[in-house]
């Protein structure tokens with residue numbers, strides 16, 4: 001599993017770098033933007049996705065839950081997290097989670 005950071009959307013706030021438990025995300029040398037330094041070591045915890053308020057990070061789903069180029073992005077609106085899933089054929093799905101009820105899912 002790994003993630004993809006979209007440099008055109010990254011504003012360099014650094015929040016993803018702070019929350020990554022493996023310190024896999026680094027600041028780019030010539031800007032504040034974030035780069036994925038060790039993609040092979042990402043275990044897909046999704047902390048960076050949930051922290052990014054700029055929709056700048058995509059997550060590649062594992063083969064058992066989509067896989068084959070399926071990507072996921074998260075967008076936060078108030079108490080809701082909207083998980084956007086895009087399949088290689090362009091088909092999209094949205095899963096909405098109410099964070100106030102997170103423990104009941």
Ligand code: SF4
Nearest residue numbers: 010011013014016052
């Ligand atoms: S949280 Fe998003 S916008 Fe901020 S540095 Fe990370 S990828 Fe860039």
Ligand code: SF4
Nearest residue numbers: 020042044045046048
């Ligand atoms: S998914 Fe988790 S382990 Fe992978 S880069 Fe993001 S915060 Fe780090």
